Amino acid sequence: MTQSVVVQVGQCGNQVGYRFWDLALREYASVNKRGLYDDATSSFFRNVDWRKGAACSVGGQIQHLKARAVLVDMEEGVISQILQGPLRELFDSAQLLTDVSGSGNNWATGHMTYGSVYRELIVDKLRKAAELCDCLQCFFLIHSLGGGTGSGLGTRVLGLLEEEFPGVSRIVTSMYPSAEDDVITSPYNSVLAMRELTEHAHCVLPVENQSLMDIVQKIQMVAHGAKPELMVRRNATLSSGQGGVHEVEKPFDAMNNIVANLLLNMTSSARFEGSLNVDLNEIAMNLVPFPRLHYLVPSLTPLYTLADVNAVPRRLDQMFSDAFSKDHQLIHANPKQSMYLACALMVRGNVHVSDLRRNIERLRPSLSFVSWNQEGWKTGLCSVPPVGHSHSLLALANNTCMKLNFMELKERFTKLYRKKVCSSLSDLLPLCSAKKNGFLQLSGLIVLRVNIDGSDM
Numbered sequence: 001m002t003q004s005v006v007v008q009v010g011q012c013g014n015q016v017g018y019r020f021w022d023l024a025l026r027e028y029a030s031v032n033k034r035g036l037y038d039d040a041t042s043s044f045f046r047n048v049d050w051r052k053g054a055a056c057s058v059g060g061q062i063q064h065l066k067a068r069a070v071l072v073d074m075e076e077g078v079i080s081q082i083l084q085g086p087l088r089e090l091f092d093s094a095q096l097l098t099d100v101s102g103s104g105n106n107w108a109t110g111h112m113t114y115g116s117v118y119r120e121l122i123v124d125k126l127r128k129a130a131e132l133c134d135c136l137q138c139f140f141l142i143h144s145l146g147g148g149t150g151s152g153l154g155t156r157v158l159g160l161l162e163e164e165f166p167g168v169s170r171i172v173t174s175m176y177p178s179a180e181d182d183v184i185t186s187p188y189n190s191v192l193a194m195r196e197l198t199e200h201a202h203c204v205l206p207v208e209n210q211s212l213m214d215i216v217q218k219i220q221m222v223a224h225g226a227k228p229e230l231m232v233r234r235n236a237t238l239s240s241g242q243g244g245v246h247e248v249e250k251p252f253d254a255m256n257n258i259v260a261n262l263l264l265n266m267t268s269s270a271r272f273e274g275s276l277n278v279d280l281n282e283i284a285m286n287l288v289p290f291p292r293l294h295y296l297v298p299s300l301t302p303l304y305t306l307a308d309v310n311a312v313p314r315r316l317d318q319m320f321s322d323a324f325s326k327d328h329q330l331i332h333a334n335p336k337q338s339m340y341l342a343c344a345l346m347v348r349g350n351v352h353v354s355d356l357r358r359n360i361e362r363l364r365p366s367l368s369f370v371s372w373n374q375e376g377w378k379t380g381l382c383s384v385p386p387v388g389h390s391h392s393l394l395a396l397a398n399n400t401c402m403k404l405n406f407m408e409l410k411e412r413f414t415k416l417y418r419k420k421v422c423s424s425l426s427d428l429l430p431l432c433s434a435k436k437n438g439f440l441q442l443s444g445l446i447v448l449r450v451n452i453d454g455s456d457m
Helices: 010-031 077-084 107-117 119-131 148-164 186-200 209-223 253-271 280-287 316-323 353-366 402-418 423-431
Strands: 003-009 045-049 065-067 069-073 096-098 136-144 169-176 203-208 297-301 340-349 377-382 391-399 439-442 446-449
Touching: 003 010, 003 119, 003 148, 010 069, 010 077, 010 136, 010 148, 010 169, 010 253, 069 077, 069 119, 069 148, 077 096, 096 119, 107 119, 107 148, 107 186, 119 148, 136 148, 136 253, 136 280, 148 169, 148 186, 169 186, 169 253, 169 280, 186 402, 203 209, 203 253, 203 280, 203 297, 203 402, 209 253, 253 280, 253 297, 253 340, 253 377, 253 391, 280 340, 280 377, 280 391, 297 316, 316 353, 316 391, 340 353, 353 377
Parallel strands: 003 069, 003 136, 069 096, 136 169, 169 203, 340 377
Antiparallel strands: 045 065, 297 391, 340 391, 439 446
């Protein structure tokens, strides 16, 4: 059995990671009734016996679980809340790295300043986490693109992972800011971070804040009786079984739960048994035909967590249709009007291979695949369903529709630049080399086209 290490960077990354560990504990508590430290549990957790001062081997009773994680933030707030909460025993000081000043929503401060100051310390913590794995398979990086620490230091950590562990998969979950984001420099931070994601990640799962807000609003509509066939538990909290969270749900927890479920469903086939297991390395191998084209559109069904709604189980065929609808995508895009390079279907629950093939043949006529990869489907079947549901489906589509999202982000960048909103870029200028032939080189990381008057790109 292989292991994975989760690297959480910035405020958003650590908040999403907090929900991920809570949901993971609930899932293992539901499946592992005997409390044994098995291969599935070892994929994300270590079993430590404090009495003997050593780690326990697979096969014995669970003594004390420690998360395979590294938590980084240049502010103490979120990590301090984690250490004061019910999941505090999952982490120790060797896994944590904090500062007090923050990055000021500035990509350059996070990437260049803190990235240089804390480089050796970050590498040391990553190495220690890797050494505690018997067979390290993947690093999961969770961060946001809008802030300074998540975008700047997060992408710096991604580069360090490539330098120190070039043979280990790097799968990144990036939270994209919405157009109405309250951080004015978020387009600058996002564009600068995108260059690093394109160069150093094996796969990027873009998740848009606006899409998550729309999904949560639909859940709230159900809570007010919009759909009588669904029953919502008002003021419900997320229960994780033994050692889980039983506190009042925070404002962004519902959004973060969706992202956490995305990671759990993507790794389920590598953690549990099934008729068609999918290794995490196979995701990039089968879905990324060209190294830089590794942005995958995630779509998840059902979207409701156990705390959100008790829904009538969806028919299997309907779930496959939902996975290719815009309402279930975690980023605003329209894959059906664009070209598919490849697509993966990760199914959990009591589903047969024949059901999977039948639905693929049913959906194939409505989906446009590139001519050289008409059979570009990757399928996985995991026999263990998610908690509270009989089955679930995660679709990962490598589709050209992402171009429109990138163009929109570029337009937002250009709009700020034309209005001389350069409070962030002014801090970047000392890091820039001289202009040559109308181009401005930003620390060798990204090149911007600048007119003579500096008013356009």
